[in-house]
Amino acid sequence: MRLLETIAIALIAVLVVMIALFGRRELFTRSLGAIELYVRLYNRPGGRGWSPGFAQFRGDELRWFRIFSFSPWPRRRLSRRRLGVESRRSPTADEAQLVPAEWVVLKCRTDGAFVELAMPRHTVTGFLSWLESVTPYST
Numbered sequence: 001m002r003l004l005e006t007i008a009i010a011l012i013a014v015l016v017v018m019i020a021l022f023g024r025r026e027l028f029t030r031s032l033g034a035i036e037l038y039v040r041l042y043n044r045p046g047g048r049g050w051s052p053g054f055a056q057f058r059g060d061e062l063r064w065f066r067i068f069s070f071s072p073w074p075r076r077r078l079s080r081r082r083l084g085v086e087s088r089r090s091p092t093a094d095e096a097q098l099v100p101a102e103w104v105v106l107k108c109r110t111d112g113a114f115v116e117l118a119m120p121r122h123t124v125t126g127f128l129s130w131l132e133s134v135t136p137y138s139t
Helices: 002-031 121-132
Strands: 038-040 053-058 061-066 076-079 083-089 103-110 113-120
Touching: 076 103, 083 121, 103 121, 113 121
Parallel strands: none
Antiparallel strands: 038 113, 053 061, 061 076, 083 103, 103 113
16 A cells, blocks of 8 residues: 555656646746747757757847746846847757757857757747847947
8 A cells, every 4th residue: 555655646746747847838938928949058969958948038138948947037048239140040950859840040149159049930030020129228
């Protein structure tokens, strides 16, 4: 009987974790207007280093959250004023394991470093519009 109780508790714990993760994602994507966005956190060979997530546009910031995280805070914050697109490409064959083939990969420059962002093709136009709509600094 003790074994069954342990298994039941473990299954309930897994279920609670899954509900929390997917509930968090639904909250962000539906009620807070997020987009799907993968960020290449590490530049590793073979198309590795991508992390799936979603992002929100908040003022002059793009806030990126990992999909599989309990944190209510963004993992990355990208300032629109310091972000520029260097190039655009399709995912490579190596990246196709994680990044869908119909997505677009943008190589961006921010604060002297590069970051790669992958997003659905239909999202790119909105992202670029947001990026280009930055108002100049007022002095």
